[in-house]
Amino acid sequence: DTAVSQTPKYLVTQMGNDKSIKCEQNLGHDTMYWYKQDSKKFLKIMFSYNNKELIINETVPNRFSPKSPDKAHLNLHINSLELGDSAVYFCASSLQGLQNTGELFFGEGSRLTVL
Amino acid sequence: AQSVTQLDSQVPVFEEAPVELRCNYSSSVSVYLFWYVQYPNQGLQLLLKYLSGSTLVKGINGFEAEFNKSQTSVHLRKPSVHISDTAEYFCAVSDFSNDYKLSFGAGTTVTVRA
Numbered sequence: 001d002t003a004v005s006q007t008p009k010y011l012v013t014q015m016g017n018d019k020s021i022k023c024e025q026n027l028g029h030d031t032m033y034w035y036k037q038d039s040k041k042f043l044k045i046m047f048s049y050n051n052k053e054l055i056i057n058e059t060v061p062n063r064f065s066p067k068s069p070d071k072a073h074l075n076l077h078i079n080s081l082e083l084g085d086s087a088v089y090f091c092a093s094s095l096q097g098l099q100n101t102g103e104l105f106f107g108e109g110s111r112l113t114v115l
Numbered sequence: 116a117q118s119v120t121q122l123d124s125q126v127p128v129f130e131e132a133p134v135e136l137r138c139n140y141s142s143s144v145s146v147y148l149f150w151y152v153q154y155p156n157q158g159l160q161l162l163l164k165y166l167s168g169s170t171l172v173k174g175i176n177g178f179e180a181e182f183n184k185s186q187t188s189v190h191l192r193k194p195s196v197h198i199s200d201t202a203e204y205f206c207a208v209s210d211f212s213n214d215y216k217l218s219f220g221a222g223t224t225v226t227v228r229a
Contacts, residue, residue, distance in 0.1 A: 042222070109158050
């Protein structure tokens with residue numbers, strides 16, 4: 001009964017390919033996020049959705065396209081993969097409204113390697 | 116915008132020795148404070164959080180943190196570490212000025228040696 005689950009955990013692909021990572025949360029949270037963690041472990045927010053609506057879109061190439069079919073799911077599609085896209089991508093979720101403290105609940109991460 | 120500074124990027128420590136990880140933040144308003152731990156090849160999990168009340172916060176796995184509002188710091192401590200505490204530790208801060216979006220520090224790598 002994993003709270004935030006991502007698939008796949010590992011992804012190895014060639015430059016120029018298109019790939020997707022899926023995320024699901026069963027915590028009943030309204031807000032979901034994608035973070036990118038580079039080789040130096042630095043965490044950078046990419047996107048945030050609140051109840052299927054995009055609310056944060058940091059400076060990310062438009063090759064990255066998030067999709068939220070419902071508030072429990074947030075997928076990330078990446079077109080024309082580049083070497084620099086190699087990283088660990090984390091999905092996270094949080095409460096909104098009066099209960100919101102900023103606390104994030106993270107998935108296990110998806111390690112993307114672009115060759 | 117807030118900034119979160121973890122003062123040590125790497126902390127090597129011997130088993131059973133104490134460890135302190137330092138974190139300073141910049142915010143002039145009331146904040147919520149968090150420490151997360153990331154074990155090798157895993158996701159981030161919450162170690163502890165400060166929302167209000169006592170400035171000494173107990174977390175999981177024997178960790179605790181002291182929140183110092185005047186110095187805008189929240190340092191993480193453990194009196195005696197184990198090999199299994201080898202991990203990346205992240206400090207994070209949120210406040211109402213940016214709708215409680217978490218700001219993360221750059222992380223501190225703790226390596227525990229026998």
